[in-house]
Every structure is written in structure tokens, then in C-alpha cells.
Amino acid sequence: MESQKKFEPTFSFELFPPQTAQGIEKLRKTRQQLAQLNPKFFSVTFGAGGSTRERTLETVLEMQAEGHKVAPHLSCIGSTRENIHAVLKKYQEVGIRQIVALRGDLPSGMAQAGEFRYANELVAFIKQEFSETFHIEVAAYPEYHPQASSAQVDLQNFFRKVEAGADSAITQYFYNADAYFNFVASCEKQGLDIPIVPGIMPINKFSQLIRFSDTCGAEVPRWVRKKLEGYGDDTESVHAFGLDVVTALCERLLAAGAPGLHFYTLNTAGLSSTIWRRLGI
Ligand code: FAD
Numbered sequence: 001m002e003s004q005k006k007f008e009p010t011f012s013f014e015l016f017p018p019q020t021a022q023g024i025e026k027l028r029k030t031r032q033q034l035a036q037l038n039p040k041f042f043s044v045t046f047g048a049g050g051s052t053r054e055r056t057l058e059t060v061l062e063m064q065a066e067g068h069k070v071a072p073h074l075s076c077i078g079s080t081r082e083n084i085h086a087v088l089k090k091y092q093e094v095g096i097r098q099i100v101a102l103r104g105d106l107p108s109g110m111a112q113a114g115e116f117r118y119a120n121e122l123v124a125f126i127k128q129e130f131s132e133t134f135h136i137e138v139a140a141y142p143e144y145h146p147q148a149s150s151a152q153v154d155l156q157n158f159f160r161k162v163e164a165g166a167d168s169a170i171t172q173y174f175y176n177a178d179a180y181f182n183f184v185a186s187c188e189k190q191g192l193d194i195p196i197v198p199g200i201m202p203i204n205k206f207s208q209l210i211r212f213s214d215t216c217g218a219e220v221p222r223w224v225r226k227k228l229e230g231y232g233d234d235t236e237s238v239h240a241f242g243l244d245v246v247t248a249l250c251e252r253l254l255a256a257g258a259p260g261l262h263f264y265t266l267n268t269a270g271l272s273s274t275i276w277r278r279l280g281i
Contacts, residue, residue, distance in 0.1 A: 001183060003188055007195040009039040011281050012071075012166075013272060014199075014264050017044060017055035026267060033062065033269035036278050040260070041069040041098060043137075048104025049078030049114075057090065062095055071137060072096060075104025076116035081125065084116070088130055095106075098135040100170065101126060101161075112154070118157070123164035138162075140169040140196050142183040143176070146217035155186055161250035168194050170262045173201035175216050175245065177252045195259035200250060202271035203228065203242025205235075243271065247278045254279070 013034050018024045031042060042063060046056045060072045072091060076084060091099070103119040116122050123136055138161040141154060148154030158169075174180060186195055201218075203209055206228040213220050220228075224245055231237040250261055261281075263272040 001184055001257045003189075003193060004184060004259050005257035008199060009254075009258075010195070010260035010262075011037075011276070012039050012041045012043060012197075012260070012262045014043045014045065014262060015059070015267055017046075017052050017059040018267065019055070023267070027059070030070065030265065030267050030269045031066075032272060034265065035068060037273055037281070041071045043071040043073060043100050043262070046073040046075050046102070046104070047107070048075040048102075048111045049107045050083065051107055053083075053087070057087065060091070060096065061094060062094060068144065069098075070096060071098035071100055071135075073100040074100055074122070075102040076114070076119065076122040076125075077104045077106050078110055079112040080113055080115050084122070084125065085129060088126065088134070092130060092133055097133065098137065099126065100137040100139075101166070102139055118160075120160040120164045123161050123166050127165040135140075135167045136165060138166040138169050140171045140183065141217070142171050142174050142179040142198075143217055143219055145172075145213075151191070155190075158187070159190060159192060162192055162194055166194060168259075169196045171196060171199045172216055173199045173264060175221055175224060175249060176219060177249055177256075179219075180253065180258070181256060197260045197262050198250075198253050198258050199262045199264060199271075200246060200275070202246055202265075202275060203238065204266065204268070204271060206231070206238060238269065243274055243278070246271075247275050250275060250279055 018027050042057055044059050046052055060070050063070045101119055101122045120136055126136055141159055144151045144154045180198055227241055246273055265272045
């Protein structure tokens with residue numbers, strides 16, 4: 001972790017593009033609240049295969065017009081070079097200067113992989129077509145990507161994204177700080193020198209957390225799982241316990257030199273901002 005200490009810490013919030021008029025209103029309120037905490041940027045997710053293309057674009061443009069610093073996510077699976085270029089061109093024109101470049105997962109029923117296979121190809125494409133216009137973030141997996149054949153292969157694939165031009169990384173969420181420390185140490189051993197910012201998932205609902213974690217390969221430690229399970233429908237206790245667990249995780253990460261935190265807000269301000277305030281960011 002030594003070399004991560006030299007990076008200026010960045011603290012950011014992730015949002016997703018809403019589907020309904022009600023969701024749009026809710027997101028406006030959420031980002032107003034979160035903006036008061038003065039994050040470095042907001043990121044906005046993008047459904048793979050272009051499923052949220054218009055909604056992501058609209059959300060990003062609205063936020064950019066409001067004066068927020070926005071980093072749109074862009075997933076390349078199921079897309080053509082032409083499509084991706086058009087989105088990036090639009091972002092360039094309105095002054096966006098940071099992109100979270102991802103492969104994404106093909107939505108079920110969509111058979112066409114498109115013209116990109118992996119995120120490193122997207123990173124290379126952005127560099128080739130837009131040179132240094134965008135600061136490029138990529139995804140990192142301290143507990144390894146669920147499809148990776150081994151931890152070592154996954155690390156090599158992470159390096160490919162950095163070699164292709166990624167400037168920094170945001171991790172999948174995790175609750176085991178040692179997985180992150182080990183991942184960063186492995187990167188440093190190979191001479192990799194970019195900030196790797198931990199992704200933080202506040203604990204809102206037990207069933208939702210287990211569903212997400214099973215899908216994305218994040219481990220919920222047994223003791224956390226058991227405690228949450230025991231609280232059942234007692235949301236207040238789930239939140240109180242979750243806030244303690246996640247705040248302690250963040251404190252440990254920052255004390256060890258993590259270069260910031262990226263909060264998966266799920267479009268609600270409450271839990272993320274409570275952790276943020278507790279940490280005194
Ligand atoms: P890649 O880096 O391409 O890796 C995918 C898999 O392929 C890994 O197993 C890797 O080991 C392997 N691999 C990579 N490169 C190669 C190669 N050259 N040859 C062979 N194998 C290779 N998803 C969305 O749909 N929209 C979002 O907005 C979104 N935002 C995210 C933000 C963050 C911070 C994170 C951590 C994830 C996000 N995801 C999002 C989820 C992500 O799209 C999935 O985890 C997806 O399965 C992998 O995307 P990736 O960019 O990490 O892919």
C-alpha cells in the first residue's frame with residue numbers, strides 16, 4: 001500500500017439512471033444532498049448492451065448542466081465502435097473529461113457480443129480516438145472477477161487495462177480489507193502505479209446485499225451475514241450494524257493509505273452520507 005499514499009485521495013458517489021419520472025425526481029434530491037458533501041465527482045452507470053444509453057446520457061447531461069463533475073460509465077459489450085464513438089463525442093462536446101470504461105455483462109437474451117470483447121479494448125479505443133481527452137477509470141476486483149479462471153489470470157487482465165491507458169481504478173465492493181490490501185500489493189509488486197480506489201457498498205437490506213454479492217462475486221463475511229440475518233425485518237438494526245461495519249472498513253482502508261473511497265449509493269443519500277460524515281471526510 002505504500003505507493004498508494006502518494007495519490008491525492010478522491011471521494012466520489014455512484015448513481016444510476018432512473019427509469020421513472022418519480023425516480024428522476026428522487027435522484028435530483030439525492031444528488032443535491034450529496035453535492036453538499038463536496039465529492040470529487042459523481043459517476044453514472046450504463047446498462048451493458050446500451051440498455052440505458054439514452055437515460056445515462058440524459059442524466060449525465062442534466063448533472064453536467066447543473067455544474068456537477070460527472071464521470072459517465074460506458075460499457076462496451078454488445079456495442080459497435082460507431083456507437084461508442086458517438087457517445088464519447090457527445091461527452092467531449094459538453095465538457096465531460098472522465099469516463100469509467102467497462103466491458104459490462106450482456107443482458108440475457110442478447111446474443112451479439114458486438115465489436116468489443118473486453119474492457120482493455122475499450123480503453124485502447126478511447127485512447128486511440130480521443131487521445132488524452134478523458135481521464136479513464138477501470139474496474140478492479142480485489143476478490144477477483146466471478147468469470148476469471150484464476151486470481152493470477154484476472155490480475156493479468158487488470159494489467160492489460162492499465163497498459164491500454166487506464167489512469168485509475170475503482171474496485172468492486174468488498175467487506176474484507178485484506179483482499180484489497182493483497183490486491184494492491186500484487187499490483188505494486190508488478191510495478192503498477194495507478195490509484196486503486198475502494199468501492200464501498202453501504203448495507204441497506206440483507207436480501208438485496210446477498211443477491212448483489214452472489215452475482216458480482218463479493219464475499220459477505222459469515223459473521224456479518226449471520227448478524228444481518230438475525231435482524232430479520234428490523235431495518236433500524238440492520239442499518240445501525242451496517243453503518244458500524246462499513247465505517248470501520250473505511251477507516252481501516254484510509255488509515256492504510258487507500259487513495260479515497262467510491263460509494264455505491266443506489267440513488268439514496270442517507271447511508272453513504274452518514275458514513276462520509278462519520279469519517280470526517
Ligand atoms: P473486463 O476487465 O473486460 O473483465 C471481464 C472478465 O474478462 C474478467 O474475468 C477478466 O479476467 C476477463 N478478461 C479481461 N480482459 C481479458 C482479455 N483481454 N482476454 C481474456 N480475458 C479477459 N456494469 C455495467 O453494466 N454498467 C456499469 O455502469 C457498471 N459499472 C461498474 C463500476 C465498477 C466500479 C465495477 C467494479 C463494476 C461495474 N460494472 C458495471 C460491472 C462490470 O461491467 C462487470 O463486472 C463485468 O462483468 C466486467 O466488466 P469489466 O469492465 O471489469 O471487464
